[in-house]
Amino acid sequence: MSLIFFVLVVSALLETALAKTRLFEWNVTDIDNLDVDKSGHPRWVMGVNNQWPIEPPVVDYGDQVIIKMSNHLRDNRTCSLHSHGMFQRHNGYMDGVPQMTQCSIPAGSTFYYNFTAVQNGTYWVHSHDMSQYPDGLRTSFVINNPNEPYDYDEDYIISLTDWYYEPFYKLVPEQFVTWHNPTGAEPVPDTGLINDGVNSTFKMEPGKTYRFRFVNLGAFNNYDIMLEDHNMTIIEVDGEYTNPQEVSSIHITTAQRYSVLVTAKNSTDRNYAMTAYMDESLFDQVPKNYNPNVTAWLSYNSETTYNYATPVDEIDSYDDAELQPLYDVYWGEADHNVSLWFDFFTLGDGASYAEINEKSFKYPKVPGLMIANSTNYDDYNTKPVTYGPYTNAFVFDYNQTVDVVIDNHDTGKHPFHLHGHVFQVLERGEENAGEYSDQTEHKVYDHPVRRDTIEIPPVSFVRLRFLADNPGAWLLHCHIEWHMESGLVATFLEAPDRVPEITAPEFVRHQCVMQNIDISGNGAGNAYNISNLTGAPAPPGEMPAGWTSKAIATMAMCVLSACIGMGSIIFYGMQVHPLPTEELDDEEDIKAAAEENAAKLMIPPSDM
Ligand SMILES: *[C@@H]1O[C@H](CO)[C@@H](O)[C@H](O)[C@H]1NC(C)=O
Ligand SMILES: *[C@@H]1O[C@H](CO)[C@@H](O)[C@H](O)[C@H]1NC(C)=O
Ligand SMILES: *[C@@H]1O[C@H](CO)[C@@H](O)[C@H](O)[C@H]1NC(C)=O
Ligand SMILES: *[C@@H]1O[C@H](CO)[C@@H](O)[C@H](O)[C@H]1NC(C)=O
Ligand SMILES: *[C@@H]1O[C@H](CO)[C@@H](O)[C@H](O)[C@H]1NC(C)=O
Ligand SMILES: *[C@@H]1O[C@H](CO)[C@@H](O)[C@H](O)[C@H]1NC(C)=O
Ligand SMILES: *[C@@H]1O[C@H](CO)[C@@H](O)[C@H](O)[C@H]1NC(C)=O
Ligand SMILES: *[C@@H]1O[C@H](CO)[C@@H](O)[C@H](O)[C@H]1NC(C)=O
Ligand SMILES: *[C@@H]1O[C@H](CO)[C@@H](O)[C@H](O)[C@H]1NC(C)=O
Ligand SMILES: *[C@@H]1O[C@H](CO)[C@@H](O)[C@H](O)[C@H]1NC(C)=O
Ligand SMILES: *[C@@H]1O[C@H](CO)[C@@H](O)[C@H](O)[C@H]1NC(C)=O
Ligand SMILES: *[C@@H]1O[C@H](CO)[C@@H](O)[C@H](O)[C@H]1NC(C)=O
Ligand SMILES: [Cu+2]
Numbered sequence: 001m002s003l004i005f006f007v008l009v010v011s012a013l014l015e016t017a018l019a020k021t022r023l024f025e026w027n028v029t030d031i032d033n034l035d036v037d038k039s040g041h042p043r044w045v046m047g048v049n050n051q052w053p054i055e056p057p058v059v060d061y062g063d064q065v066i067i068k069m070s071n072h073l074r075d076n077r078t079c080s081l082h083s084h085g086m087f088q089r090h091n092g093y094m095d096g097v098p099q100m101t102q103c104s105i106p107a108g109s110t111f112y113y114n115f116t117a118v119q120n121g122t123y124w125v126h127s128h129d130m131s132q133y134p135d136g137l138r139t140s141f142v143i144n145n146p147n148e149p150y151d152y153d154e155d156y157i158i159s160l161t162d163w164y165y166e167p168f169y170k171l172v173p174e175q176f177v178t179w180h181n182p183t184g185a186e187p188v189p190d191t192g193l194i195n196d197g198v199n200s201t202f203k204m205e206p207g208k209t210y211r212f213r214f215v216n217l218g219a220f221n222n223y224d225i226m227l228e229d230h231n232m233t234i235i236e237v238d239g240e241y242t243n244p245q246e247v248s249s250i251h252i253t254t255a256q257r258y259s260v261l262v263t264a265k266n267s268t269d270r271n272y273a274m275t276a277y278m279d280e281s282l283f284d285q286v287p288k289n290y291n292p293n294v295t296a297w298l299s300y301n302s303e304t305t306y307n308y309a310t311p312v313d314e315i316d317s318y319d320d321a322e323l324q325p326l327y328d329v330y331w332g333e334a335d336h337n338v339s340l341w342f343d344f345f346t347l348g349d350g351a352s353y354a355e356i357n358e359k360s361f362k363y364p365k366v367p368g369l370m371i372a373n374s375t376n377y378d379d380y381n382t383k384p385v386t387y388g389p390y391t392n393a394f395v396f397d398y399n400q401t402v403d404v405v406i407d408n409h410d411t412g413k414h415p416f417h418l419h420g421h422v423f424q425v426l427e428r429g430e431e432n433a434g435e436y437s438d439q440t441e442h443k444v445y446d447h448p449v450r451r452d453t454i455e456i457p458p459v460s461f462v463r464l465r466f467l468a469d470n471p472g473a474w475l476l477h478c479h480i481e482w483h484m485e486s487g488l489v490a491t492f493l494e495a496p497d498r499v500p501e502i503t504a505p506e507f508v509r510h511q512c513v514m515q516n517i518d519i520s521g522n523g524a525g526n527a528y529n530i531s532n533l534t535g536a537p538a539p540p541g542e543m544p545a546g547w548t549s550k551a552i553a554t555m556a557m558c559v560l561s562a563c564i565g566m567g568s569i570i571f572y573g574m575q576v577h578p579l580p581t582e583e584l585d586d587e588e589d590i591k592a593a594a595e596e597n598a599a600k601l602m603i604p605p606s607d608m
Contacts, residue, residue, distance in 0.1 A: 019062040019063060019064065019116075020060070020063050020064070021063070021064040021066060022057070022059045022063045022064065022065050022066065023066045023068060024057055024065070024066065024067045024068065025049075025068045025070075026048045026049065026067055026068065026069045026070065026081075027048065027049050027050075027070045027072045028046060028047075028048060028069060028070065028071050028072055028073055028079050028137065029046075029047055029048065029049065029050050029072045029073070030044060030045075030046065030047075030073055030074050031044065031045050031046070031047040031050060031051075031052050031136075032044050034052060036163060036193065036196065036197065037163065037191050037193060037197070037198050038198065039191070041165040041190070043165055043166070043167065044135075044167060045135060045136035046073070046079070046127070046132060046135050046136040046137040047136055047137075048137075048139075052136055052196075053139065053159075053195070053196035053197075054136075054137075054138070054139035055139070056124075056139045056140035056141055056142060056157050057125075057139075057141050057142070058141075058142045058144065058157075059117050059142070059143055059144070060117070060143070060144050060146060061117060061118070061119075061120055061143055061144065061145050061146060062116070062117065062118070063116070063117045063143075064114070064115075064116055064117075065113075065114070065115055065116070065117050066112055066113065066114045067081060067112075067113040067114075067125070068110060068112050068113075069081050069105065069110065069111050069112075069113060070108075070109070070110040071105045071106065071107055071108060071109055071110070072108075073107060075107075076106075076107040077107065078098070078104030078105055078106055078107070078129055078130075079104065079105050079127050079129050079132060079137065080096045080097070080098050080102065080104055080105055080111070080127055080128050080129040081096045081111070081113055081125055081126070081127060081128075081137075082095060082096035082097060082125065082126055082127070082128040082419075083095075083096065083113065083115065083123065083125045083141065084123055084124045084125065084126060084141075084255060084417075084452070085119070085123040085124075085238055085239050085257075085422075085452045086115060086119065086123060087118075087119065087420055087421065087470060088115055088420060088470075088472070089118075089420075089469075089470050090470070090471065090501070090502055091115055091502070092369055092420070092470075092471070092472030092473065092474075092499070092502055093369060093502065093503075093504035093505075093508050094113050094114060094115050095419055095420065095472070095474070096113065096127075096128050097128045097419070097475055098128060098129050098363075098367075099363035099364060099365075099367050099368070099517075100363065100367055100368040100369065100473050100475060100491070101367060101368070101369050101472070101473060102367060102369075102508055102511070102512075103367060103508075103511050103512035103515055103517045104129050104511075104515070105129075105511060106511055106514050106515050109507075109511055109514070110507070111507065111508075111511070112505065112507070114505075117143045119143060119239050120143050120144070120145035120148075120239065120241075121142075121143060121145075121236050121238075121239035121240065121241070121257070121259065122140065122141075122142055122157075122213040122215060122236060122238075122239060122257040122258075122259055123140070123141040123142070123143065123239055123257065124138060124139065124140050124141050124215050124217055124255075124257070125138065125139060125141050126138035126139075126217070130169070131168040131169065131172050131219075131481050131484070131485055132168070132169075133217075133219070133481065134162075134164065134168045134218075134219035134481055135167050135168050135169070138217050139159075139217070140157045140159055140213070140215045140217070142155075142157060142213065143239075149241060149326065150211070150235045150241075150244075150261065151209065152209045152210060152211040152261055153208040153209050153210065154208060154210055154211070155210065155211035155212070155213060155259075156202050156210060156211070156212050156213065157195075157213045157215065158194060158195060158200075158202070158212050158213060158214050158215070158274075158296075159193075159194070159195055159196060159214075159215045159216075159217045160192065160193070160194055160214065160215070160216045160217065160218060160223050160225070160252065160276050160294070161192065161193050161196065161216070161217045161218040161219075162189035162191075162192050162193075162218040162219055162220050162221040162278070163189055163190060163191050163192065163193050164187065164189055164190055164219075165190045166187075168219070168481070171187050172482075172485050175187050176482055176485065176486075177351045177352070177353075177485055177486060178350075178351050179349060179350025179351055181351065181352065182346045182350055182351065182352055183284070183346075183352055184344050184351075184352030184353075184354075184482075184486060185284035185285070186220055186282070186283075186284070186480070186482045187482075188283050188285070188286070188287055188290070189218075189219075189220060189221060189278075191291075191294075192218075192221070192223070192276060192278055192292070192294035193294065194274070194276060194294050194295075194296040195296070198294075199295070199296065199297070199306070200296040200297070201271075201296065201297045201298075201299040201302075201306070202274070202296065202297070202298055202299060203299050204264045204265070204298045204299060204300050205264055205300075206264050206265065206266045206267070206268060206300075207264065207266070208264045209261055209262070209263050209264070210261070210262045210263075210264065211235070211259055211260070211261055211262075212232070212259065212260050212261075212262055213236075213257065213258075213259050214250065214252055214257060214258045214259075214260070215257045216252045216253060216254050216255060216256055216257070217254075218254045219254060219480070219481040219482070220254060220282065220480050220481065220482060221254070221278045221279060221282060222251060222252060222253040222254065222278075222279045222282070222413070222415070222455065223251075223252050223276040223277060223278060223279070223294075224249050224250070224251050224252075224276070224277045224279070224315045224317060225249060225250050225252065225274065225275070225276045225277075226248065226249045226274075226275050226277070226309075226312065226315065227262065227272060227273075227274050227298060228272040228273045228274070228275070228298075228309040228310075229265075229272055230262055230263075230265075230272060230298065231246050231247065231248055231262075232246070232247055232248070232250065232260035232261070232262055233245065233246050233247075233260055233261040233262075234246075234247060234250065234258055234259070234260050234323060235259050235260065235261055235326075236257070236258065236259035237256070237257065237258055237259075237320070237323060237449060237451045238256060238257050238422065238450075238451035238452045238453060239257065239422070239451075239452070240325060240326075240422055240449070240450045240451055241325065241326035241327065242323045242324060242325055242326055242449060243323070243324045243325070243326055244261075245318070245322075245323055245324075247260075247318040248316050248318075249315050249316060249317055249318065250318065250320075251317050251318070251320060251455075253413075253415035253453060253455045253479070254415055254453075254479045254480060254481075255415060255417050255452075255453045255479040256415065256451070256453045262298075264300075265300065267300075268300040268301045269300075269301065269304070270300065270301065270304060271297050271298060271299050271300055271301060271304060271305070271306050271307075272297065272298040272300070272309070273295050273296075273297060273298075273306075273307070273308055273309035274295065274296040274297060274298060275293055275294070275295050275308075275309050276293070276294040276295075276296075277292060277293055277315060278292035278293075278294070279413070280292050281413070282412060282413065295308055295309070320449070320455075321425050321428045321443075321445060321449065321454075322445070322449075323449040324445075324447040324449060325447060325448070325449055325450050328447055329424075329450070331401045331424075331465060331466075331467045332401050333401065334401050334402065334403035334465065335397075335400040335401050335402070336396055336397075336400045336401070336402045336403070336468075337402075337403050337404075337405070338394055338402060338403070338404045338405070339404075339405045339407075339436075340356055340357055340404065340405065340406045340407065340490065341356070341357060341406070341407035341408075341409055341435070342354060342355060342356045342357075342406070342407070342408065342409065342410065342414075342478075342488060343355060343409035343410050344410055344486070345360075347360070347539060347540040347541065347542065348540040348541040348542060349540040351486075351540070352486060353486045353487050353539055353540070354478070354483050354486040354487045354488035355487065356392050356487075356488065356489070356490050357392065359389070359390050359392055359539075360390065360486070360487030360539040361390060361391065361392050361477075361487040361488070361489035361490065361539075362388070362390040362391070362487070362536075362537040362538060362539055363391070363537060364387055364388040364391050364522075364523035364524075364536065364537065365388075365517075365518055365521075365523060365524055365525035365535075365536065365537060366517070366518045366519065366520065366521050366522070366523065366525055367473075367512070367517075367519075368387060368391065368393075368473035368491055368493070369472060369473045369499060369502075370509075370512075370519050370520060371386060371387055371473075371521070371522060371523060372473060372493060372496035372499035372500075373499050373500050373502075373520075374519070374520030374521060374527065375520075375521070375522060375530050376496075376497060376499070376500050378530075380522070380530045380531075381493075381496040381497060381499070382395050382496055382497055383395070384493070385531075385533065386522050386523065386530060386531075387491060387493065387522070387523045388522070388523020388524060388533060388536040388537065389523070389533060389536055389538065390487075390536065390537060390538050390539060391490075391491045391523055392489065392490035392491055393490075393491045393493055394490065394491070394492055394493065395493045395496060396468040396492065396493070396494050396495065397468070397495060398468065398469070398471065398494070398495035398497075398498055399467065399468060399469050399495075400467075400468045401465065401466075401467055401468075402465065402466055402467075402468050403426070403463060403464070403465050404423070404463070404464045404465070404466070404476070405436045405461060405462070405463050405464075406456055406461060406462050406464070407435045407436055407460075407461045408456045408457070408458065408459060408460055408461065409459065410458065410459070411458045411459060412458055413455050413456065413457060413458055414455070414456050414478045414480065414483065414488070415453050415454065415455045415456075415478065415479045415480065416453065416454055416455075416456055416462070416476065416477065416478055416479070417452055417453040417475075417476070417477060417478075417479045418452060418464075418466065418474060418475075418476045418492070419474040419475045419476070419492075420470045420472055420474035420492075420494070421452065421466045421467075421470065421474065422450040422451055422452050422466070423450065423451070423452070423454075423464040423465060423466040424445075424448035424449070424450050424464065424465045424466070425445060425448050425449050425450075425451065425454055425462065425464060426444060426445060426448050426463045426464065426465050427442060427443065427444050427445065427461075427462065427463040428443070428454070428456075428457070428460070428461070428462045428463075429442055429457060429460035429461045429462070430442070430457065430460060431457040431458050431459070431460055432457075432458065432459045432460065433457070433459070433460040433461065434459060434460070434461075435461060436461035436463060448465070453479055468492075468494045468495065469494075470494055471494050471495040471496070471498035471499050471501065471502060472493075472494055472499065472502065473491060473492075473493055473494075473496075473499075474491070474492045474493075474494065475489055475490070475491060475492075476489070476490045476491075476492055477489040477490070487539060522536075523536045523537075524536035
């Protein structure tokens with residue numbers, strides 16, 4: 001045996017010996033009466049092994065990660081787990097998206113999420129079933145790199161979240177997707193949390209450099225984070241190393257992650273505040289006495305006091321699209337351009353929905369990957385139409401370089417996330433820049449940062465690029481959970497003709513069968529006539545002509561204010577209560593439309 005061969009064999013053996021299997025046994029459980037922020041608002045949360053917060057898994061590069069997830073929830077409720085930012089290359093059945101990569105995990109069943117940790121950095125895991133994760137089923141997830149390019153002494157995982165005292169399963173139908181809320185105003189979080197609590201402290205010792213891993217586990221809000229009298233050096237975004245970039249604040253949307261290096265001061269005479277400022281511009285109405293500032297402390301000296309930071313005049317925010325990757329990659333020019341635009345509309349049930357290219361998303365009847373797997377003949381699985389008319393499906397050939405332009409026609413900010421990939425941020429417009437055009441002048445980034453979640457400014461755009469090297473069915477969606485619920489989602493089908501090469505353990509299909517969910521056929525569940533999409537899931541129809549969302553908003557306000565004035569008894573009888581016509585006098589068109597469509601608007605929501 002030659003020496004070189006011997007060395008190779010030994011190092012190969014060492015590597016396999018070092019790659020450990022990390023098994024996490026997670027019983028998903030209901031936990032009652034948790035007063036998370038000690039404010040006297042105990043609530044139910046979804047936890048793991050009867051504990052909450054859920055302890056973040058920390059593994060090493062190369063580890064085989066198995067999250068054995070057993071559904072112990074009450075009332076036959078389902079669940080799932082998506083590992084946010086994990087590529088799951090050739091492993092798409094482990095992406096955790098019900099009706100796209102698997103069926104929801106039924107009560108009493110176990111799903112083994114099984115993947116190799118072949119990325120480095122800061123991630124998180126969360127339920128992708130309904131709107132569950134804001135109710136607690138989420139936590140950070142770290143993969144350590146044994147050959148870490150940056151030096152630091154210790155690291156802290158620091159989660160940020162917005163927190164509601166009412167569960168999402170109630171808020172969504174009662175306050176968000178309902179004709180009471182035709183403009184789609186999002187419920188405002190009751191509070192914000194750092195590390196799932198208040199007044200967290202992070203011990204700082206002179207002479208040490210710390211890596212803070214910020215993870216936004218929230219449902220809605222973004223934060224600007226500042227450390228009192230300490231700068232931060234960004235070294236990682238969304239699992240990708242960046243060139244070091246010194247900043248005084250970071251802006252982090254829901255689902256994004258940042259690692260920063262912080263050098264401790266030499267003196268221990270006082271403590272310093274870490275403040276996370278919520279972005280109140282996302283709120284339609286800021287409640288009176290609302291506190292948008294969440295505070296934690298850099299603790300140098302536990303003997304002395306913890307004071308709130310002196311108010312800052314302005315947050316000096318850094319344009320995160322300017323970040324540069326530590327390692328450049330070049331995927332060539334685009335082989336395929338996709339152009340998307342989105343906005344919000346009131347649909348036929350009087351509620352507000354998001355539409356991408358005029359379609360509000362609905363999951364297909366058969367999980368997307370199983371559509372691709374079962375219709376791999378006569379070119380069916382490479383046609384977007386096969387996946388259903390409201391899946392917003394786009395199909396890419398294997399290894400194409402894809403450019404995606406997303407035009408935001410809405411006046412809010414939206415953090416978009418792509419599953420299965422990181423993308424390069426090639427261009428991003430300023431606020432109110434309008435639609436993307438390759439003719440107008442704007443910044444083009446020469447060393448584009450790679451990440452998996454990007455904020456699109458109001459009435460503006462981004463141009464993203466990714467390499468379609470991961471056969472599968474990947475969601476592209478806004479990570480504001482309210483907007484997931486209103487349909488701000490598209491499906492990217494990558495090399496669907498290669499999906500049959502991906503294997504799935506038997507329980508994946510079995511869990512569908514247990515719930516009578518079809519495992520073959522098109523988006524409508526038709527396995528015999530693939531081009532017949534009759535019966536595919538669809539959003540409510542268009543509003544009757546003449547109904548602008550402004551008119552509906554006016555109407556709903558009138559109805560609500562009239563009814564609140566007359567007491568809750570009448571509120572329950574609203575469906576038979578005559579329209580308060582005097583309020584509409586000056587808007588003749590609204591009145592006419594209202595009479596014509598009164599029956600439609602008066603449909604009581606199911607919760608009444
Ligand atoms: C999960 O639940 C099963 C069945 O009740 C139990 O045997 C097991 O010990 C639980 N696992 C953990 C980690 O709590
Ligand atoms: C849960 O499902 C089982 C079996 O389908 C059924 O017997 C039971 O009534 C259901 N329980 C609830 C609370 O829905
Ligand atoms: C996880 O996947 C690996 C690699 O495919 C396989 O060898 C192993 O048996 C799987 N383990 C479980 C518990 O599914
Ligand atoms: C992640 O870490 C592993 C182990 O050190 C290394 O081989 C790999 O190149 C790293 N990946 C990136 C993108 O830095
Ligand atoms: C958090 O710290 C502040 C400032 O020291 C204090 O006023 C507040 O009561 C603390 N809150 C809790 C829940 O401990
Ligand atoms: C932070 O960086 C700014 C700009 O480089 C610098 O002026 C300031 O002194 C730094 N602050 C600290 C605490 O290092
Ligand atoms: C702390 O003291 C050391 C040694 O005097 C010095 O090199 C270093 O710059 C100081 N660090 C800070 C943050 O002031
Ligand atoms: C939140 O922080 C900002 C900026 O420092 C400050 O102006 C504002 O007064 C703070 N709000 C509350 C309610 O403390
Ligand atoms: C996919 O495309 C990339 C970038 O163009 C290239 O480096 C790589 O070799 C291609 N892979 C395959 C399997 O064709
Ligand atoms: C994609 O769009 C760019 C910019 O508009 C254009 O230069 C390029 O030719 C397009 N590529 C394809 C394959 O259509
Ligand atoms: C994919 O299709 C093959 C038959 O073509 C089948 O054996 C396999 O179970 C299918 N996989 C899934 C997850 O449906
Ligand atoms: C399409 O499917 C629907 C529902 O399954 C069925 O009623 C209809 O007859 C089918 N149409 C054709 C042309 O096969
Ligand atoms: Cu959004």
